[in-house]
Amino acid sequence: MLAVSVLEGRAVPLRRAEVDTDQIIPSEWLKRVERSGFGRGLFSEWRDDPSFVLNQPSYQGATILVAGPHFGIGSSREHAVWALLDYGFRAVIAPSFGDIFRTNAGKQGLVIVALADADTDQLADWITEQPDLTVVVDVERGHVEVPAHGWQRDFAMDEWTRQRLIHGWDDVGLALRHADAIDAFEGSSTTPSLAGLFDASGHLA
Amino acid sequence: MAGRTLYDKLYDEHLVWSTPGETPLLYVDLHLVHEVTSPQAFDGLRIAGRRVRRPDRTLATADHNVPTDPPGTPVADPISRRQLDVLDENCHQFGITVFPRGHENQGIVHVIGPELGVTQPGMTIVCGDSHTSTHGAVGALAFGIGTSEVEHVLATQTLPQERARTLAVTVEGELRAGVSAKDLALSIVAALGTGGGIGSVLEFRGSAIRALSMEGRMTVCNMSIEAGARAGLVAVDETTIDYLLSRPAIAHRADRDDLAARWRGYVSDDDAAFDREIVLDAAQISPSVTWGTNPAQVVALAGAVPDPEALPAGPERDAAHRALRYMGLEPGTPMRDIPVDVVFIGSCTNSRLEDLRAAAVVAAGHQVADGVRALVVPGSHRVKRDAEAEGLDRVFTAAGFEWREPGCSMCLGMNPDQLAPGQRSASTSNRNFEGRQGRGGRTHLVSPAVAAATALVGRFADPQEVA
Numbered sequence: 001m002l003a004v005s006v007l008e009g010r011a012v013p014l015r016r017a018e019v020d021t022d023q024i025i026p027s028e029w030l031k032r033v034e035r036s037g038f039g040r041g042l043f044s045e046w047r048d049d050p051s052f053v054l055n056q057p058s059y060q061g062a063t064i065l066v067a068g069p070h071f072g073i074g075s076s077r078e079h080a081v082w083a084l085l086d087y088g089f090r091a092v093i094a095p096s097f098g099d100i101f102r103t104n105a106g107k108q109g110l111v112i113v114a115l116a117d118a119d120t121d122q123l124a125d126w127i128t129e130q131p132d133l134t135v136v137v138d139v140e141r142g143h144v145e146v147p148a149h150g151w152q153r154d155f156a157m158d159e160w161t162r163q164r165l166i167h168g169w170d171d172v173g174l175a176l177r178h179a180d181a182i183d184a185f186e187g188s189s190t191t192p193s194l195a196g197l198f199d200a201s202g203h204l205a
Numbered sequence: 206m207a208g209r210t211l212y213d214k215l216y217d218e219h220l221v222w223s224t225p226g227e228t229p230l231l232y233v234d235l236h237l238v239h240e241v242t243s244p245q246a247f248d249g250l251r252i253a254g255r256r257v258r259r260p261d262r263t264l265a266t267a268d269h270n271v272p273t274d275p276p277g278t279p280v281a282d283p284i285s286r287r288q289l290d291v292l293d294e295n296c297h298q299f300g301i302t303v304f305p306r307g308h309e310n311q312g313i314v315h316v317i318g319p320e321l322g323v324t325q326p327g328m329t330i331v332c333g334d335s336h337t338s339t340h341g342a343v344g345a346l347a348f349g350i351g352t353s354e355v356e357h358v359l360a361t362q363t364l365p366q367e368r369a370r371t372l373a374v375t376v377e378g379e380l381r382a383g384v385s386a387k388d389l390a391l392s393i394v395a396a397l398g399t400g401g402g403i404g405s406v407l408e409f410r411g412s413a414i415r416a417l418s419m420e421g422r423m424t425v426c427n428m429s430i431e432a433g434a435r436a437g438l439v440a441v442d443e444t445t446i447d448y449l450l451s452r453p454a455i456a457h458r459a460d461r462d463d464l465a466a467r468w469r470g471y472v473s474d475d476d477a478a479f480d481r482e483i484v485l486d487a488a489q490i491s492p493s494v495t496w497g498t499n500p501a502q503v504v505a506l507a508g509a510v511p512d513p514e515a516l517p518a519g520p521e522r523d524a525a526h527r528a529l530r531y532m533g534l535e536p537g538t539p540m541r542d543i544p545v546d547v548v549f550i551g552s553c554t555n556s557r558l559e560d561l562r563a564a565a566v567v568a569a570g571h572q573v574a575d576g577v578r579a580l581v582v583p584g585s586h587r588v589k590r591d592a593e594a595e596g597l598d599r600v601f602t603a604a605g606f607e608w609r610e611p612g613c614s615m616c617l618g619m620n621p622d623q624l625a626p627g628q629r630s631a632s633t634s635n636r637n638f639e640g641r642q643g644r645g646g647r648t649h650l651v652s653p654a655v656a657a658a659t660a661l662v663g664r665f666a667d668p669q670e671v672a
Binding site: 026069073077174191197 | 221226227230232234235241244245249255258259261262263264269282284285287288291302303309321323325327328333334349350351352353357361362363365367399400403404430431433434435453464499520521523524527617618619636638640641644
């Protein structure tokens with residue numbers, strides 16, 4: 001996955017609560033079997049509206065999304081993370097996130113930053129007034145910073161996620177270090193598998 | 206030693222490896238796969254030169270994209286067709302059992318797992334689909350995952366998983382006549398809100414949960430994710446055992462009594478402590494309908510569209526205003542005055558035999574209102590065959606409902622079953638998000654009985670209105 005230590009860039013305010021993954025990328029886009037090219041589908045139901053914030057020229061090239069509470073609830077579609085990354089976002093700041101979305105983001109190197117409601121609102125106010133404001137997301141130190149306002153807020157991130165993000169580690173490779181433990185677990189498990197249940201055509205044997 | 210919750214038992218039993226400072230690895234007993242969230246995961250395996258570790262713990266079915274037209278009708282959308290073909294190709298390459306469109310075992314992944322009996326108490330079950338929580342109804346730890354995690358499970362049969370918090374959802378008392386598991390599920394989501402379960406696993410408890418059938422429990426567990434919880438659980442009892450012992454995967458096993466004895470241990474201990482609990486009174490729950498664009502925006506069918514101005518100023522009020530604009534509704538409008546264009550009976554929430562029976566009882570001898578399109582989409586071929594054996598298909602078609610082939614269908618409109626912009630539906634599915642059933646479509650979530658009554662009246666209706 002993408003390694004990320006410190007992000008410094010401009011940010012977009014998406015002042016909506018409960019933006020579910022169906023809104024981030026509609027199901028029409030989920031039919032594709034590729035992993036790339038989803039940026040065009042990002043918020044696609046809203047992008048026809050010229051006043052939608054992503055359509056405003058002042059926010060072009062921004063790399064940080066500042067959103068409302070419960071961002072990324074709903075469907076498990078990792079396409080939502082792929083779409084945000086493909087569009088150019090590297091971090092999302094919001095008061096809270098859907099669990100599956102948060103996990104998916106962590107697998108791909110999209111940084112998830114949960115800040116208090118008031119702090120998210122403050123940030124959104126500033127970048128609404130001043131779209132070219134520089135915002136820093138420091139994964140190593142675990143804080144968000146707006147240097148122009150001398151403002152800094154810590155965010156929680158478990159140490160393992162932080163290390164994985166900084167090093168861009170591949171989870172599968174990490175798990176396979178423990179192949180012996182997996183073998184041992186399987187050796188002692190009595191939970192039935194599907195072996196012998198279906199014939200080669202998938203009919204009950 | 207203090208008692209443990211069912212969740213803690215399931216988590217502890219599946220711990221493969223842990224060390225301080227790293228996320229523990231949890232073993233996955235059953236990995237369910239469908240065509241939408243798996244192609245990029247199989248590609249990842251190929252790129253890394255990895256195999257599927259346990260094809261015998263992996264099972265695939267086509268569901269999201271399949272048309273519900275009669276068998277043999279080609280898949281018109283070339284991108285959908287390709288995705289369905291790719292699932293077959295991947296499963297054949299990696300040695301995974303797959304049920305393609307039209308196969309006797311094919312259906313919605315969360316319908317076929319329990320009905321075949323491959324979903325069993327004490328298991329960990331994952332699928333690249335957020336409604337995997339459905340399988341928690343049998344006392345299994347079941348949750349949705351993203352495509353990177355699908356690849357992880359294919360390659361390692363494990364997942365890095367932190368221990369979740371536990372939230373007891375206790376429902377005491379009896380549901381009133383005419384109130385279904387779906388109404389209960391909507392009431393729970395409304396009580397918790399869309400984010401109330403974030404970071405938690407729910408355990409549904411109490412006399413009202415114990416009184417539910419297995420299919421009703423599946424409906425309740427299915428919607429756990431709508432309250433933000435990745436998984437929902439119901440402890441094993443004799444209802445669970447009776448249901449499972451007759452399933453095809455279990456009925457002929459020589460060790461079924463041993464299995465059943467083991468399954469009875471998958472309950473929370475009496476003295477187990479939950480991190481949080483909410484308590485609902487079953488008698489207070491009535492037939493329900495959503496009015497907005499998230500599943501927590503619920504009102505009684507006998508009620509009216511709420512006024513966002515009654516909410517405190519803030520994101521929730523803004524979201525309510527926005528929802529009403531999208532839905533084309535005015536505050537104060539009685540729900541039963543709102544006309545619908547489409548009625549959809551189906552989805553992993555409500556497409557099982559009991560759901561179809563509940564709708565058929567209401568529809569029998571009546572006619573779908575003029576101008577309403579009403580679809581019934583069984584959750585699987587097995588459900589469809591069983592329903593036809595009871596004559597439910599004839600009840601529906603005589604009343605003017607379409608009786609269609611199994612699949613996810615209009616729940617999310619990845620196949621041709623979609624709402625047109627501005628169309629309003631009464632739907633037995635799980636999500637009323639903007640555009641969920643088709644761009645510009647307006648979705649109201651209801652129970653199968655309310656959906657059927659609504660189809661007959663042409664506006665939201667209580668089954669008693671048409672009795």
